[in-house]
Each structure stands twice: as C-alpha cells, then as structure tokens.
Amino acid sequence: MYKYNDIDKRIVHARVDEFRGQVRRRLAGELAEEDFLPLRLQNGLYNQRHGYMLRVGVPYGLLSSDQMRTFALIAERYDRGFGHFTTRQNIQFNYMELEEVPDILGHLAEVEMHAIQTSGNCVRNVTCDPHAGVAPDELADPRPLAEMLRQYKELHPEFAFLPRKFKIAISGAPEDRAATFFHDIGIQAVEVNGELGWRILVGGGIGRTPRIAAEIRDFLPTVDVVSYVEAILRVYNLHGRRDNKYKARIKILVGALGIDAFRDQVDAEWEHLKHQKLDMDRYEQIVRMFTDDVEHPAEAAADPEPSTRRDADPEFARWLRTNVKDHKHPGHHIVYISLKAPGQPPGDATTEQLLVIASLMDRYSQGRATATYNQNLTLPHVRTRDLETLYDALVAQNLATANINTIADSICCPGLDFCNLASAHSIPVAQKINERFNDPAELEDIGKLHLNMSGCVNACGHHHTGHIGILGVDKAGVGHYQIAIGGNPGAGEESPAAVGAIIGPAVTADEVVGVLDNLIDRYKAERDQDETFLETVRRVGVDTFRENQNG
Amino acid sequence: MGNRMIFDQVVVPRRYTILDDGPHESVLTSETAIPLADFYELLGREDAPSTIGVILEPGDDVTGLESHLDRASFVALHFPKFTDGRGYSHARLLRTRYGFEGAILAYGDVLRDQLLLMHRSGVNAFYMREGQDEVAALEAFNRFEEQYQFGLYPT
Numbered sequence: 001m002y003k004y005n006d007i008d009k010r011i012v013h014a015r016v017d018e019f020r021g022q023v024r025r026r027l028a029g030e031l032a033e034e035d036f037l038p039l040r041l042q043n044g045l046y047n048q049r050h051g052y053m054l055r056v057g058v059p060y061g062l063l064s065s066d067q068m069r070t071f072a073l074i075a076e077r078y079d080r081g082f083g084h085f086t087t088r089q090n091i092q093f094n095y096m097e098l099e100e101v102p103d104i105l106g107h108l109a110e111v112e113m114h115a116i117q118t119s120g121n122c123v124r125n126v127t128c129d130p131h132a133g134v135a136p137d138e139l140a141d142p143r144p145l146a147e148m149l150r151q152y153k154e155l156h157p158e159f160a161f162l163p164r165k166f167k168i169a170i171s172g173a174p175e176d177r178a179a180t181f182f183h184d185i186g187i188q189a190v191e192v193n194g195e196l197g198w199r200i201l202v203g204g205g206i207g208r209t210p211r212i213a214a215e216i217r218d219f220l221p222t223v224d225v226v227s228y229v230e231a232i233l234r235v236y237n238l239h240g241r242r243d244n245k246y247k248a249r250i251k252i253l254v255g256a257l258g259i260d261a262f263r264d265q266v267d268a269e270w271e272h273l274k275h276q277k278l279d280m281d282r283y284e285q286i287v288r289m290f291t292d293d294v295e296h297p298a299e300a301a302a303d304p305e306p307s308t309r310r311d312a313d314p315e316f317a318r319w320l321r322t323n324v325k326d327h328k329h330p331g332h333h334i335v336y337i338s339l340k341a342p343g344q345p346p347g348d349a350t351t352e353q354l355l356v357i358a359s360l361m362d363r364y365s366q367g368r369a370t371a372t373y374n375q376n377l378t379l380p381h382v383r384t385r386d387l388e389t390l391y392d393a394l395v396a397q398n399l400a401t402a403n404i405n406t407i408a409d410s411i412c413c414p415g416l417d418f419c420n421l422a423s424a425h426s427i428p429v430a431q432k433i434n435e436r437f438n439d440p441a442e443l444e445d446i447g448k449l450h451l452n453m454s455g456c457v458n459a460c461g462h463h464h465t466g467h468i469g470i471l472g473v474d475k476a477g478v479g480h481y482q483i484a485i486g487g488n489p490g491a492g493e494e495s496p497a498a499v500g501a502i503i504g505p506a507v508t509a510d511e512v513v514g515v516l517d518n519l520i521d522r523y524k525a526e527r528d529q530d531e532t533f534l535e536t537v538r539r540v541g542v543d544t545f546r547e548n549q550n551g
Numbered sequence: 552m553g554n555r556m557i558f559d560q561v562v563v564p565r566r567y568t569i570l571d572d573g574p575h576e577s578v579l580t581s582e583t584a585i586p587l588a589d590f591y592e593l594l595g596r597e598d599a600p601s602t603i604g605v606i607l608e609p610g611d612d613v614t615g616l617e618s619h620l621d622r623a624s625f626v627a628l629h630f631p632k633f634t635d636g637r638g639y640s641h642a643r644l645l646r647t648r649y650g651f652e653g654a655i656l657a658y659g660d661v662l663r664d665q666l667l668l669m670h671r672s673g674v675n676a677f678y679m680r681e682g683q684d685e686v687a688a689l690e691a692f693n694r695f696e697e698q699y700q701f702g703l704y705p706t
Binding site (some may be wrong): 009010011014015017018022038039070121148151152154155156157158159160162225232233238242272276277278279281282511 | 666
C-alpha cells in the first residue's frame with residue numbers, strides 16, 4: 001500500500017498541530033462556532049445529537065493491521081467501544097470530546113492516517129472498488145490513480161470552499177463496484193485500441209435530486225486525468241450555485257447547462273491545463289507500492305480445499321458460497337467480514353472485533369483489509385488452506401454471518417439515533433429487517449439483493465440506488481418509510497445504473513417487514529430460474545410489485 | 552486593528568482605499584479600487600489615471616479582465632463570506648494564467664485560518680475582518696513547511 005514519505009508525514013503532523021491550535025482558540029472563546037465550523041468539518045468533526053462525531057479517512061478503503069489497531073485504541077480510549085464503517089469506506093467514532101480530538105488525530109498520524117476533508121464543501125475521500133488490485137475482472141488497479149488524486153486534492157488551496165461537497169469514485173473493472181455513476185466525478189478504467197485509459201463521468205449524485213452521471217470524456221490517458229479533474233473543479237468552483245445548498249452540487253450545474261455545454265466549458269479550461277502531464281515515473285512508483293508489499297505464491301494453487309468440512313458443515317459451505325469471492329490469483333480469495341450480524345447496527349465493529357480483525361489480517365491476509373461500499377470489511381489475500389481456520393475465528397467474533405450481498409446486508413445511515421438531520425430512525429428498522437431475514441438458507445435462496453435505507457432525504461444510506469430502497473420520512477412526528485425498488489448502484493452490460501421507483505404510500509416502522517415479505521413473495525413467484533431480484537424487477541416492471549403491495 | 556493590513560507577510564498600515572459603492576467624486580489613484588463595471592467605463596476616459604485598483608466580487612467574470620490588466624495597479628478580491636471560495640480561483644487565474652504581478656488584496660470576511668490558502672492561491676495583501684489580530688495571524692504563513700500537490704508533475 002502507499003507509504004507516506006517524509007513530506008506526507010510532516011504535512012499531516014503540521015495539520016494536527018494546526019487543528020490543536022484552532023481547538024484551543026475555540027475552547028478559549030477566541031474563535032466563534034460559525035468560524036470554527038468549516039475548520040472542524042474539514043478535520044472530520046461533526047456535531048451530532050450526542051456530541052461530536054469524528055470521521056476518519058480511509059483512502060480507497062485500504063487498511064493495514066496497525067491502522068485497524070489504532071481504530072481499536074480510539075474506540076476503547078476515546079469512544080464507547082465501537083467504530084462505524086461508512087459507505088465512503090471511512091470509519092466514524094460517535095462520542096468524541098472536542099479537546100481530545102487533536103490527540104486522536106495525533107494517534108492517526110502515527111499510522112499514516114488523518115481526517116482531512118472527510119467532511120465540508122471540499123473534495124472528499126476518493127473511493128474505489130473494494131476488490132481493487134485482486135479482482136479477476138480488473139483492467140487496472142484504480143488505487144494508484146486514487147492516491148495521486150488524494151495528493152492533488154488534499155489541502156488544495158483553491159478548492160477548500162467549493163459550492164458543496166465533492167465526491168470522486170474510481171472503478172478499474174467492467175463490473176462497477178464503486179457506484180461511479182452516482183458520484184460528482186466517476187472514473188472507469190477502459191481499454192481502447194489496446195491502450196489503457198480512463199472514461200470520465202460527471203454530475204451523478206443521490207440526495208434530494210438523484211442523478212445518473214453523464215459521460216464527459218470517453219477516454220483519457222492516465223497522464224491527463226488529474227489536470228482534467230482540475231478543469232472540472234475550477235468550472236464548478238466558479239459557476240456552481242451558491243444561493244441554495246440543495247442546488248449546489250455539480251449535478252445541478254451539469255443539468256442546467258446540459259452535458260455538452262458543460263463539457264465545452266471544461267474543455268476550454270483544460271486547454272490551459274493539459275500541458276500538466278502527470279509524473280508517470282512517480283505513478284509507476286506508487287503502482288509498485290501497491291504490488292510489492294503483497295505476494296501471491298503460485299504454489300497456493302495446490303492448497304488443499306476444505307472439502308471435508310464443506311461436505312459436513314452446511315453453514316461453512318454456505319459461508320464459502322456467500323462471503324468468499326473470486327480472486328485474481330489462483331489459490332487466493334477475497335473473504336468478506338460481515339458487519340451485518342442479526343440485530344447489530346450495520347457497519348459497526350466493537351473494540352474486540354477490531355483487534356481480532358487486526359490479528360486475522362496479519363495471520364491470513366498479509367496485514368491488509370479493505371473497507372467496502374456496503375459497510376463491511378474484506379480480507380483481500382486469503383489462501384485456500386486458511387479458509388477453514390479463518391472461518392472459525394470469524395464465527396467466534398460473530399463476523400461470519402453468511403449474508404454478503406443479500407437483503408440482510410443492508411446499507412444504512414445512522415439516522416435519528418445519531419444524526420441531527422434525520423427525519424426517522426433507520427438503524428432500528430434495519431435491525432428488524434435483519435432479524436426477519438436471518439435464516440441463511442432463505443437468504444441464499446433470495447440471492448443477491450441490495451437493500452439501502454436512509455433516515456432522511458439527504459440519502460446517506462443511498463436509498464435511491466438500492467434494489468430495494470427505504471427512505472425515512474416524518475409524518476406528523478411519526479417516522480414513516482417510503483419504499484422503492486429497481487435502483488442499482490453499479491453498472492454492467494445487463495444492469496445499468498438506475499434510480500429506484502416508489503411502489504406505494506409510506507408505511508410505519510412496524511409495517512416495513514410486511515412490505516418486504518410481499519416483495520420477496522412476488523419476486524419468488526415471478527423469477528425465471530436463477531434471475532436476481534433486480535433482474536426480475538427489470539423484466540416484469542415495477543408495476544407488478546406495486547399491485548402486490550396494494551393488494 | 553482596523554487600520555492595519557498584512558502585506559507580503561508583514562503587518563503595515565492600510566494603504567488602499569476600497570470604493571465598493573463606485574468612484575462617485577473620489578480622487579482616483581493607483582491605490583484606490585473601484586468596481587469592475589466602473590473600471591471598464593473608466594478605461595476609455597482621457598482623464599483616467601494610468602493605473603487603478605479594480606474590485607472583483609465573487610460573481611464577477613475574471614476572464615474579461617485579462618486584456619485590461621495593464622491598467623490595474625492592484626486587484627481587490629471581495630470575500631463577503633469566507634465560505635465563498637470563488638475568490639481563490641480568481642487569484643489563481645490572475646497569477647498563473649494572466650501573469651498579473653501587482654498586489655492582490657483580499658478584503659471582507661478574511662480570517663486567520665484561511666490566510667495560507669489565500670496566500671497559496673496568489674493573494675499577497677489582506678484586510679482582515681474587524682476584530683482579527685493581524686500580528687497573531689502571521690503564524691499561518693509558517694505553519695506548513697511543505698504542501699500537498701508535491702510530486703504530481705515532473706519538475
């Protein structure tokens with residue numbers, strides 16, 4: 001993985017010192033809250049219902065075991081014994097004391113981490129395919145480019161006060177596991193006439209106004225990507241709306257101008273910037289940082305399969321089918337650690353779990369893990385011979401629920417339990433769903449189904465992109481839930497990115513599970529052989545499911 | 552503090568006059584700044600000073616100014632709210648694309664914690680918000696030995 005050089009280290013430590021001074025001035029009354037607000041946000045600090053929440057950046061989701069141990073330290077010493085992994089592949093700590101935050105940032109700096117620009121109207125953490133580097137279908141590892149963009153956007157003097165937040169995602173594979181169509185900028189690896197490059201999308205987003213991104217460039221070589229991103233950022237900084245925060249994202253600007261006029265503006269700007277070619281020697285150096293510290297020996301292909309246990313233990317066999325994914329190298333696997341055990345808040349991990357995960361990373365995955373878009377973790381370098389012992393270790397920590405990519409693997413925002421903006425609770429509803437759909441055999445029968453839930457229209461749970469999406473709304477003081485189907489975060493040939501369609505009036509928290517039962521029953525009745533829920537919805541149409549709910 | 556400014560990282564008395572309501576009857580010199588529209592109007596007049604300061608509001612079009620910068624003694628970037636970041640792009644374009652070498656002054660809601668960002672974008676003169684301590688604020692310039700955006704392009 002990328003290792004900080006001396007410059008990174010000095011900058012990140014200087015940033016901690018800077019924030020320490022700002023906190024001191026704030027506590028001494030020398031800095032007003034409204035002046036402090038953007039400063040703390042750009043250091044990852046929100047003020048929520050129970051006090052301060054700190055969001056720590058995990059660039060492209062990649063973690064070392066030392067970093068995981070530091071999360072455990074923060075959870076134990078400064079929080080209430082758990083951390084929460086987010087859809088931006090970051091981690092949040094919910095109960096922070098303002099005066100302790102500089103010390104926490106100091107701990108993070110020691111393991112080459114920080115919370116810079118994890119909030120605020122600036123360029124946020126650049127996310128990637130959680131299978132990056134080890135996906136069998138990958139054209140290019142997106143992380144070196146994400147790292148170059150990280151170094152570009154971090155503390156960039158010109159773009160600290162954009163009209164609104166700005167999110168970039170990169171996918172290196174034809175199957176888009178990074179939701180690139182729903183980002184301010186989405187970047188996809190493409191190969192044209194044997195040359196590897198990147199397709200650039202712009203203006204996607206969720207929130208109050210869901211938009212699927214439009215293509216602004218069908219192909220850019222790697223050397224040009226950063227300067228092109230700069231051109232987009234400058235046009236947006238100068239021309240994005242600032243009069244209404246709900247109309248300030250780049251999707252509104254792109255929508256108002258139309259993609260062609262927007263592209264003309266960006267290209268005119270880029271004319272002045274395109275002489276800035278990325279330093280490809282440094283890029284290649286960073287590429288090697290991601291490959292040189294992990295190895296995938298060829299002899300792993302001869303590892304013994306855990307067939308005895310698999311034949312004897314149906315739970316283990318199911319876990320292998322559901323939570324273990326294909327790897328680029330023979331004899332290796334991507335193993336999902338499910339943070340969606342029945343009854344658990346989605347994405348949460350306790351101190352003990354974090355510590356155990358850190359040692360499992362060291363023992364079975366060359367010290368590496370990945371935080372994923374769907375709020376789980378992966379161990380990306382697990383050998384066949386280790387699957388059985390790893391499984392037992394995960395079971396002991398309640399981290400082996402065989403539910404990855406099922407209806408019980410829901411993406412969920414913190415909702416009214418934590419968030420000031422929320423209209424309704426989301427975690428308790430997710431827990432109910434999780435408890436209802438806790439039979440592993442049924443989950444496997446239902447198959448792939450993304451369920452996303454947001455506690456308000458800001459859509460942090462990405463409900464628009466769920467195969468089933470649930471939106472919490474407030475009706476005269478009572479939380480209600482609007483249910484949509486047919487959304488799709490990723491894109492491939494057969495299943496384009498899509499925004500879900502609402503199937504009926506909002507229901508109460510107690511009624512949500514009943515509606516889901518009806519949807520699942522209808523799916524089972526309609527599905528054609530091994531068709532997924534989404535494929536069935538796309539084939540028979542949303543109306544079939546609407547009638548079902550009303551009847 | 553209301554009469555002090557930071558200029559090239561030194562605290563000095565304020566030297567510029569910002570006529571943001573327009574020139575009216577004021578005496579115009581190279582140390583007075585007037586709104587962009589007034590600046591354009593003045594350019595054609597025979598009694599105009601050879602150079603004068605020009606105000607850029609966040610919504611003003613900086614690109615149109617490029618061909619007239621030889622008449623601008625300095626550019627005053629107005630920050631009505633410090634969270635409006637358009638002035639940063641204006642400063643950047645003035646310095647790196649248009650090669651403007653005169654003073655770029657930031658005035659309005661200019662706070663200590665944004666000085667370094669403004670400085671790095673090309674601003675070299677600061678009228679800070681009332682109540683800010685210019686001398687204490689100078690530490691902002693020395694906070695970071697290096698900056699990100701290193702190593703992106705071959706040197």
